[in-house]
Amino acid sequence: MxxxxxxxxxxxxxxxxxxxxxxxxxxxxxxxxxxxxxxxxxxxxxxxxxxxxxxxxxxxxxxxxxxxxxxxxxxxxxxxxxxxxxxxxxxxxxxxxxxxxxxxxxxxxxxxxxxxxxxxxxxxxxxxxxxxxxxxxxxxxxxxxxxxxxxxxxxxxxxxxxxxxxxxxxxxxxxxxxxxxxxxxxxxxxxxxxxxxxxxxxxxxxxxRNETSILPTKNKKISIKNRYLNYLILRKNHEIVIQQRTEKDIWQQLFELPLIETPSNNEEKLFTDLSNRFPNSTIKKVTANSIKHKLSHQQLHINFYEIDIAAFAPNQQKVSLNDLHKYAYPIVIWNFLKDFFKLEKN
DNA sequence: AACGCGGGGTC
DNA sequence: GACCCAGCGTT
Missing domain, CATH: 1.10.340.30 (Hypothetical protein; domain 2)
Structure with missing residues (x-):
């Protein structure tokens, strides 16, 4: 045969x-x-x-x-x-x-x-x-x-x-x-x-030939770059702000929270910037250690900051916590939201 | 022709 | 960590 x-x-x-x-x-x-x-x-x-x-x-x-x-x-x-x-x-x-x-x-x-x-x-x-x-x-x-x-x-x-x-x-x-x-x-x-x-x-x-470990030949060199994503939980009572990603980047068309991406993990500077931007709010970092999430070409370091605000800006998309589950998020963000807000649904 | 794009499993 | 998984579109 x-x-x-x-x-x-x-x-x-x-x-x-x-x-x-x-x-x-x-x-x-x-x-x-x-x-x-x-x-x-x-x-x-x-x-x-x-x-x-x-x-x-x-x-x-x-x-x-x-x-x-x-x-x-x-x-x-x-x-x-x-x-x-x-x-x-x-x-x-x-x-x-x-x-x-x-x-x-x-x-x-x-x-x-x-x-x-x-x-x-x-x-x-x-x-x-x-x-x-x-x-x-x-x-x-x-x-x-x-x-x-x-x-x-x-x-x-x-x-x-x-x-x-x-x-x-x-x-x-x-x-x-x-x-x-x-x-x-x-x-x-x-x-x-x-x-x-x-x-x-x-x-x-x-x-x-005892070559199963070298065949098939595949030489792929991929470089992993670090990215530092800082998400803001802009909250007023039972509503927070979400936004949809659009750029040519990871997670196109998926939803996330307002994002500040920084070139490194500089917490002091971030707090200073946030204090200037939200002078009347308490800013609370809610991730003790940054969440590590690995993509094929990127190592993400993600933190979340909770900020109670007095009012939403007109251009912001606010969503009730009960409706959060209706949107598609990157799984690392969804897992955080589900846990943080004790949500049940998918 | 090379690179970017997710998330999870295996060793 | 490194590699792989019923690959494809973009540059």
Missing amino acids: DFTDQLLHWYQKNKRDLPWRNTTNAYYIWLSEIILQQTRVEQGTPYYEAFIENFPTLKDLATANEDAVLKLWQGLGYYSRARNLHAAAKTIYFDLNNRFPEKYSDIIQLKGIGPYTAAAIASFAFKETVAVVDGNVFRVLARFFGIYEDTAVAKNRTIFQNLANELISKKEPDLFNHAIMDFGAMVCLPANPKCSTCIFNVNCVAFL
Whole structure:
């Protein structure tokens, strides 16, 4: 048996039973694929369930407002996925007469859909013979065939794409794509792969050369920068001020509190500035130690300052504590608010 | 071609 | 800490 037949045989016995595999509904498959971009199945599954519950049809998603979509996405990260998902739903519903495109070349035109996601939808929903190439596929192919090219380099992607397109089952492209990803997620793991029981251990290049720890090759250098975020709880009785982020920065379109970002953790200067800005208020730092929150490229140091004010400014968006839960926040902010104000809801 | 974008899990 | 996860859009 060749690689493809062995893999399909393995899949038949070991496949995971995942909710989006019990449908050929392109909308549901698309939804699952967007949610799962750079996201583990265990983390994404509850969000998938919530989305199909709240937006059972593509029309429901297309006609929702963006804030509602973001609220449902709260905590999942990479929020542009939610905004692009919503934009693409509107495109399909309003511009394409509610017909989901059925070919890879058309699917990939939609916002938020790249080569991986287009291949996934085209094969799973429409049985098109086009191979998915994701982190799992890089790993399985690099190890089995001994491919040393750096997967972080864009042009090397075609090596893997072409190989996968040769290997894919022409009869069951959807099963092959599921199979190779399941295999990468269950056997050919990033660290400590299960080689001793692997069906390919007699002819896997990486295993035979004892190179599973260096394959696939991936040289990605990312620099982490520190940011110091000081949030103001501007409070009058049961109302506080919130605002929506807009700039090209993290957490676009999500809500937060009035923010003072400083180049370093200079508490004295911040207190001086706040005292000048709120001369008649008591300013209380409510985070004993700054909250540390790590993003992929940033280390955040977050503090909250409670300030009772006499009146809200006309340009400020005030919200009752009872309504705070209606807005989408970065999860680190929401967790703080929930705890600080003893809120129950999501 | 390189970088920015979240949050959580694993080792 | 470092790395990874059903990647994509922007520059």
